[in-house]
Amino acid sequence: MQEPRLTPTSYIVLGLLWGVGEATPYKLKQIVAGSVGYFWSLQHAQLYTEPERLARGGYVSEEREEGGRRRKLYRITEKGKRAMRDWRAEPTDTLAELRDLALLKLFFGADPKTVATAQLEAHRRTLAEYERIRQEMPEDVPRGPRLALDAGIRQSRSWIGFWEDLAS
Amino acid sequence: MQEPRLTPTSYIVLGLLWGVGEATPYKLKQIVAGSVGYFWSLQHAQLYTEPERLARGGYVSEEREEGGRRRKLYRITEKGKRAMRDWRAEPTDTLAELRDLALLKLFFGADPKTVATAQLEAHRRTLAEYERIRQEMPEDVPRGPRLALDAGIRQSRSWIGFWEDLAS
């Protein structure tokens, strides 16, 4: 019964549980799909295994419904909150890596125009969606998600600029 | 003895081997550090295990030095070249994910100013290095790496802009 190490995935689960109070993995999946998932995607299976791991370390509590579907309900514990707070307070000097498949192909000699065309279309679609989300965003959305969205928009625009230069 | 699937890591190894003719894992490590590594980092152990995997599938050939250190020398095979060409020719609509730790913290409520300060410093350092590299880049560097570097510079600038807005 050893302490699991806390990965970014862990903090996503902890953060979401903290925000929402309690949730089943499926609920988490839905929340992810409408928020963090836009810039940090997770497999749905992770949302089943990760809370389990966290429960082993006492960062979340697990409760099983008695009747019906016997779903598992998780909530963050004090220990979990502490870990989350600590992590959040510590600034990172780790930088985002690019890790862009298209860029990798480009690096290894793919035809710029071909790659650019496909990328442009995809990025434009994404940008449009981000902007739609921002439009429809209610006033009371907390600052963090709002800023993350802004970052996404900015990055999208930057990529579009890059690929446009190559597409023509 | 089954065919290994080809991952981005695989293509990096294949691509580098193609470019350089033959190499030991350590040599690969050095090349990575001065090129792809800037935007797609690999653990050095992967550069030992990945060529092995690729050898199992016949994408590279493995040869062991007789005397001395008995190092392993790898070179890309015809099959490897074919795989590489195919991959390169096929455009992706997969988009780069952000996967930025700092952004994740921001999303979950970290203090923007704190995060921004650390990020700014790191990004500025990176940008400076990219620009130095571009300055010193000889004329005959192929287009792919050059473009990848441009992308890196552009992204760095974009991030710096974003974090600057938050730092003040």
Place this chain on the structure above:
DNA sequence: CCTATCATGTAATCCGTTACATGATTAT
């Protein structure tokens, strides 16, 4: 000569992905 550091490699662990499976709802 001794000690760092470089060069080279293997082993173990673990997270993440993929695949599989099945009970509930909804639509036709």
Place this chain on the structure above:
DNA sequence: ATAATCATGTAACGGATTACATGATAGG
């Protein structure tokens, strides 16, 4: 009713990271 899709979960596999380990080379 039946098919399709949603909801829920587990199991297996494999790639990636981490840790460990040792021989060579260079610097002091």
